[in-house]
Amino acid sequence: MIALAALLCGFIFGWGLLISGMMNPTKVLGFLDIFGAWDASLAVVMAGALAVTSIGFAWAKQRGTPLLAPRFQWPTRSDIDRPLVAGALTFGVGWGLAGLCPGPALENLASLSPRVIIFVIAMAIGMMVGGLLQKRAIAEGPAY
Amino acid sequence: MTAYDVSVPDADHECVAIRRGDGDPADTTQSDKIWRIAFIAGLILAPLTGTFVGHALAEPQLPASWPVVVVAGLLVGIGTRIGSGCTSGHGVCGIARLSPRSIVATMIFMAAAIVTVALTHHVFGA
Numbered sequence A: 001m002i003a004l005a006a007l008l009c010g011f012i013f014g015w016g017l018l019i020s021g022m023m024n025p026t027k028v029l030g031f032l033d034i035f036g037a038w039d040a041s042l043a044v045v046m047a048g049a050l051a052v053t054s055i056g057f058a059w060a061k062q063r064g065t066p067l068l069a070p071r072f073q074w075p076t077r078s079d080i081d082r083p084l085v086a087g088a089l090t091f092g093v094g095w096g097l098a099g100l101c102p103g104p105a106l107e108n109l110a111s112l113s114p115r116v117i118i119f120v121i122a123m124a125i126g127m128m129v130g131g132l133l134q135k136r137a138i139a140e141g142p143a144y
Numbered sequence B: 001m002t003a004y005d006v007s008v009p010d011a012d013h014e015c016v017a018i019r020r021g022d023g024d025p026a027d028t029t030q031s032d033k034i035w036r037i038a039f040i041a042g043l044i045l046a047p048l049t050g051t052f053v054g055h056a057l058a059e060p061q062l063p064a065s066w067p068v069v070v071v072a073g074l075l076v077g078i079g080t081r082i083g084s085g086c087t088s089g090h091g092v093c094g095i096a097r098l099s100p101r102s103i104v105a106t107m108i109f110m111a112a113a114i115v116t117v118a119l120t121h122h123v124f125g126a
Helices: A002-020 A025-032 A041-063 A082-098 A102-111 A114-140 B030-053 B066-082 B087-096 B100-123
Strands: none
Touching: A002 A041, A002 A102, A002 B030, A025 A041, A025 A082, A025 B100, A041 B087, A082 A114, A082 B066, A082 B100, A102 A114, A102 B030, A102 B066, A102 B087, A114 B066, B087 B100
16 A cells, blocks of 8 residues: 555656656756756746645644554754765755756656666665765764 | 665655655665655656656756766765755755755755856856
């Protein structure tokens, strides 16, 4: 059941990215190009997504327990640490270079575009490297 | 490439409100893997069904050259993992919960991406 729900979630998420133009790297780069021919339309997409998600999360929190799992697992951390800042910076540069972030990148695999496939492979390697860096940081203890 | 490595959004903030442990792949259970794969399958299925209702599946125009594509992919992957989230994880799910981590992360990655585009398009690029 959870798998079916996840499939549906992925499907709806994918349609959202498709209709909104988030799947299109050129459109995303246009949104980020505030010093050029700025295309602000994706800001509306983000605002719409936030509105729906805020209502959905508020509703979920009120329910207390999820339908398909024993309990909710809300993220609990609230500290701003160095990995968060460094990671966000790194991610932002990569996103600005290609106009692709993980969701749309995976969805674009459907087109079998060689560049997208290479991007996703590089992204997967990057995630493994990131995981190793995290592990090493944990092993060495807090360096900050 | 395991399901773990490509899960979206790989984050403090997973939209389906099911979360793995603290960044250790060993914490990902078998059922976690199954729903992650299912989520990605649904994600990839969406544009394929779009073909039937007038959203023809177009090959995305990636303006970047091959080496840039590789470097960008690596940076996105590393950044998503270390920074515990991406556009959907921090930008939508996290901000919707008013998570301070996500608000800070979103401001940082938006700024970094805007500066990157400004530099590549207007300073060094065409």
